[in-house]
Amino acid sequence: MVTGYTGRLRKLDDLAFAAAARAYSDEHPRPAFATAAAVRSAFATGRVVTVAGDSVSIADRDEVALDVVDPAAATIAASLTLRDVAAWRAELSRAGITPTAVGEPNTAIGQVRFSVAAPVSITTAQLEKARLFGARVEPVTRHHQTTWATLRRSPPAGLDVGGATLPDDQIDLIGLHVLRGIPHDAYAIVTGESPDDYWYVLPITIALAATMLVFAWALVRAIRRDLWPARAG
Structure with a gap:
């Protein structure tokens, strides 16, 4: 809602x-x-x-575009509050994980990311076995773009x-x-408009209707006064 x-x-x-x-x-x-x-x-x-x-x-x-999860890749997001980059490299190596790339440490959030050429499930199991709970494993999404002809x-x-x-x-x-x-x-939806903005519509409509009734009444009186006596004569 x-x-x-x-x-x-x-x-x-x-x-x-x-x-x-x-x-x-x-x-x-x-x-x-x-x-x-x-x-x-x-x-x-x-x-x-x-x-x-x-x-x-x-x-x-x-153009055609799509994103797919790479089943043979994963990213390890490791906390720098527990270990520095060198210490994480050593711990990952002892866990049997060999990063293919290391991102720049993000000091604002205290995190460094390691790219791994292995599925998410296997990488997660290796981290859990090594009791490296200061890191999480994320899937890797690949972006592809081509044309309809291809x-x-x-x-x-x-x-x-x-x-x-x-x-x-x-x-x-x-x-x-x-x-x-x-x-x-x-x-189209026009934002900023509401029924309250048109409060004057009903009073104006009533006033116009009343005016029309008055003119109609005056017209009938004029016809009765000016035309009907002439016909009677």
């Missing part, structure tokens, strides 16, 4: 910036997300069904992301940067 929010829902075409918003949308790609299965289904059709249920058209030039040539074994083939079951979502126009019946 959203609290502390004030706004009003209005038709986009009723707003002054509607044309500018539509022009921007037609010229700038927006991200849409789809599963690996949905992407494979779109190889032949050129239309992808997103996780939101929309069907979007995608062209060869459109991706749609993927083999059945996995998705080709330009230099690497990733198994479908390792992929959660795929980001597709596509051009999508704003629907003709779109609405």
